[in-house]
Amino acid sequence: MQPLSQAEAVARAALVQVHSYHVDLDLTGTSSGPRFTSTTTVSFSCRQPGAATFAELKAIGVELARLNGRDLGPGAVAGGRLALPDLLADNTLEVRATMECTNTGEGLHRFTDAEDGEVYLYAQSFLDDAARIFACFDQPDLKAPLSLTVTSPPSWEVRGNGAGTRVGPGRWEFAPTAPLSTYVVSLVAGPYQVWSATHDGVALGLVCRRSLAPYLDAQAAEIFEITTGCLDHYHELFGIRYPFGKYDQAFVPEFNMGAMENPGLVVFRDELVFRSAVTEAERERRAVVIAHEMAHMWFGDLVTMRWWDDLWLNESFAEYLGTRVTAAATRFTDAWTSFAVGRKSWGYAADQRPSTHPVAPDDVADTARALLNFDGISYAKGASALRQLVEWVGDDAFLAGLRAYFTAHAFGNATLDDLLTALARASGKDLTAWSAAWLRRAQVDTLRPEVILDDSGAYVSVEITRTAPADHPAERPHRVGIGVYDSDPDNAPDGAPGPVTLVRRVLVDLPSSPAGGRTPVPELAGTRPGRLLLLNDGDLTYAKIRFVAGELPGLGAVLAELGDPLARAVVWAAVADATRDAEWPAADYLALAARALPAERSVAVFEDALRFAAATVVDVFLPERDQPAARAALAGACRRVIAGAAGTSGLLLAAARGLVRCAGTSEADELRGWLTGRGVPDGLVVDPDLRWLVLDRLVVLDAAGEAEIAAELDRDRSTRAAEHAARSRAAIGEPAAKARAWQAVTEDRATSVRLVAATAQGFWRPEQAELTAGYVDRYFADMPTLASARSPHAVRQVAAAAFPRYAVEAWTLAAAQEMLSRGDVGQVLSRVVVDAADDLRRALTARELHLRVISAP
Numbered sequence: 001m002q003p004l005s006q007a008e009a010v011a012r013a014a015l016v017q018v019h020s021y022h023v024d025l026d027l028t029g030t031s032s033g034p035r036f037t038s039t040t041t042v043s044f045s046c047r048q049p050g051a052a053t054f055a056e057l058k059a060i061g062v063e064l065a066r067l068n069g070r071d072l073g074p075g076a077v078a079g080g081r082l083a084l085p086d087l088l089a090d091n092t093l094e095v096r097a098t099m100e101c102t103n104t105g106e107g108l109h110r111f112t113d114a115e116d117g118e119v120y121l122y123a124q125s126f127l128d129d130a131a132r133i134f135a136c137f138d139q140p141d142l143k144a145p146l147s148l149t150v151t152s153p154p155s156w157e158v159r160g161n162g163a164g165t166r167v168g169p170g171r172w173e174f175a176p177t178a179p180l181s182t183y184v185v186s187l188v189a190g191p192y193q194v195w196s197a198t199h200d201g202v203a204l205g206l207v208c209r210r211s212l213a214p215y216l217d218a219q220a221a222e223i224f225e226i227t228t229g230c231l232d233h234y235h236e237l238f239g240i241r242y243p244f245g246k247y248d249q250a251f252v253p254e255f256n257m258g259a260m261e262n263p264g265l266v267v268f269r270d271e272l273v274f275r276s277a278v279t280e281a282e283r284e285r286r287a288v289v290i291a292h293e294m295a296h297m298w299f300g301d302l303v304t305m306r307w308w309d310d311l312w313l314n315e316s317f318a319e320y321l322g323t324r325v326t327a328a329a330t331r332f333t334d335a336w337t338s339f340a341v342g343r344k345s346w347g348y349a350a351d352q353r354p355s356t357h358p359v360a361p362d363d364v365a366d367t368a369r370a371l372l373n374f375d376g377i378s379y380a381k382g383a384s385a386l387r388q389l390v391e392w393v394g395d396d397a398f399l400a401g402l403r404a405y406f407t408a409h410a411f412g413n414a415t416l417d418d419l420l421t422a423l424a425r426a427s428g429k430d431l432t433a434w435s436a437a438w439l440r441r442a443q444v445d446t447l448r449p450e451v452i453l454d455d456s457g458a459y460v461s462v463e464i465t466r467t468a469p470a471d472h473p474a475e476r477p478h479r480v481g482i483g484v485y486d487s488d489p490d491n492a493p494d495g496a497p498g499p500v501t502l503v504r505r506v507l508v509d510l511p512s513s514p515a516g517g518r519t520p521v522p523e524l525a526g527t528r529p530g531r532l533l534l535l536n537d538g539d540l541t542y543a544k545i546r547f548v549a550g551e552l553p554g555l556g557a558v559l560a561e562l563g564d565p566l567a568r569a570v571v572w573a574a575v576a577d578a579t580r581d582a583e584w585p586a587a588d589y590l591a592l593a594a595r596a597l598p599a600e601r602s603v604a605v606f607e608d609a610l611r612f613a614a615a616t617v618v619d620v621f622l623p624e625r626d627q628p629a630a631r632a633a634l635a636g637a638c639r640r641v642i643a644g645a646a647g648t649s650g651l652l653l654a655a656a657r658g659l660v661r662c663a664g665t666s667e668a669d670e671l672r673g674w675l676t677g678r679g680v681p682d683g684l685v686v687d688p689d690l691r692w693l694v695l696d697r698l699v700v701l702d703a704a705g706e707a708e709i710a711a712e713l714d715r716d717r718s719t720r721a722a723e724h725a726a727r728s729r730a731a732i733g734e735p736a737a738k739a740r741a742w743q744a745v746t747e748d749r750a751t752s753v754r755l756v757a758a759t760a761q762g763f764w765r766p767e768q769a770e771l772t773a774g775y776v777d778r779y780f781a782d783m784p785t786l787a788s789a790r791s792p793h794a795v796r797q798v799a800a801a802a803f804p805r806y807a808v809e810a811w812t813l814a815a816a817q818e819m820l821s822r823g824d825v826g827q828v829l830s831r832v833v834v835d836a837a838d839d840l841r842r843a844l845t846a847r848e849l850h851l852r853v854i855s856a857p
């Protein structure tokens, strides 16, 4: 299939205007097979009668293709495009085609529930897959109302973007929608179960498959509460009512992303219906996704980017508003803390790779390229830039600008310039330089403090230096908080230094061109330094930060005593960043983690810091021989949390998961006991997902194998169990198991991409370097073939998971570079390998530093 280029989209939008779609889908055959029939009537006008264009159609058979009553002939479709010659001023296109469901989450995904054998469908039109469902002009700026009719097996529930009515057994009619871009057209069909409510005149629905119904039933009240809180808050912020009638939220299986913002029918991955215990941080993440998708109803759906180069108008805003509204309108008031330590680290990592790009790139040549920009830059960096913008122009002006933007472009399309015009008018500020520096430039600044003390120990001067990478020069202004933190002896237990609290905070503007990159902070002259001088206190800006050198040795102790969770998140993220940069030795990070993790009270911060410590610092940055001791130290930190954990925040669960993940051979017996109820920590429930985690670790420790996995599958026949089992089977430490797993990863097309990706995730384990050494070369030999045969989402997921990330050797890097230099690998695989190779390069540097440090006298 040929990707649509921006030039083609511009030309087509200049030529045609789409007035309406009517789509009729016959899904009756999908209960037993993958095929369905799609009949589409498109009404559109043409500004240059006599001209030609094309529509997208990704069908396996075309029964009828008629333009203005004239048969287009069998040769009209090629490469996913239907040629439309000799256009009239007003045109009617009729297409009836046989289409195929996928197992990749693209187009109409077909899923069979492992638990009860029921078949479920959902439509994912994003990014250019609408034509897998109906013939259309598949670009964001050709919006049109769509009416849908569906024939399904009689027992099925069908939901679409518009309100639906069952007009007969298995026959559904949906009200015409407001004008929609094709990439947000959706439906779900199957024996789904539905929960309904009404709030402020909006009909709300929750949808999930039957085998998850008991869980959603228990969680529906929480989800409705978050949904209605967010809806009220958006109405208040925007002053424009939710524009798409009813609001269904469907939880669907094997979904590729977190969720998709289809108007009136948001689709979520159904891992967000929790079937086992979760932490408050995981519940918060679900709330943020709910708020994020709802933000899209305005940002993306009501006003849509003209082309994918303005993807950030969708994702950066939804990310920013999703976090802001969660913090303001739900019980998860610390959402910005989780953002600081989790999402933002994702942004920083993506922004420092060779594949970095501006938040708003000048040029996104085609839809294939557009897909690559769904990364930490378009989401987290863009959201952080918006947070800076709000500091810059003020919240009232920001919101007034947004309202004007929505009003001017409702049900239409817009660009970066349109948004900046609205914000500049509302704020009275010229945003040209700001947007050039923040939105049109890649990479991230580093802020460092430089302090001079007088004889009494007070600051004589405090200066902040701002540097951008030499190969990505930029003059970014920052509004940044600077905090002085110190112990509070008045509140200390006997003999202890006392909790670390904020003594002084100043808000400083770092101008875009400070002399020599330095900005003095005269407000702090004469202030006594505390135990921590924290740049970016409050996390208002997006920048790497460093610390006063003399404060580094005490940082672990400060973290353990620092009361403000957001300040801790900023510190944790900064030390992780310095470790990734090999400015900090891995051993120093681990010592800090061992000291501060047991004291961490924010479960979101705990989970993130532990994940980085275990999955990156231990598994990748340390040589194999030093890994077991480091894992033991982290397991020890988790044991201290388990011993002291109380309440329901989930710290106990998070620490128990951490202990399982880091357990060594000597702890295998203890873990096996958990599966039979022996020696389980007080208050911990060993439920299905935790059982699978334990079993997976036992497999890696050679303390369980195929027999135990099969037995667990007997207990738990769910789809989630099938994924766990695939992951663990790939981890079995025998050559035959590895050979089977690799074959599945590279050759299995019949199984859903989700399950194949689970096998790939389970394949590489740091403990099995010797066993899997022969597969490093296989990766670089096999992936180009896989990439040429599979869809973008399949390549992205499988190739990323299957990369030999623990083969931290110069020759792995060389093999990656050799493969990339061949130039026949395609954009998606190329991007996966460029990013993974960059991680590998960092790992090699971190290991060099580690060896230097431990061999130093």
Ligand SMILES: [Zn+2]
Pocket: 261, 292, 293, 296, 314, 315, 318
């Ligand atoms: Zn989004």
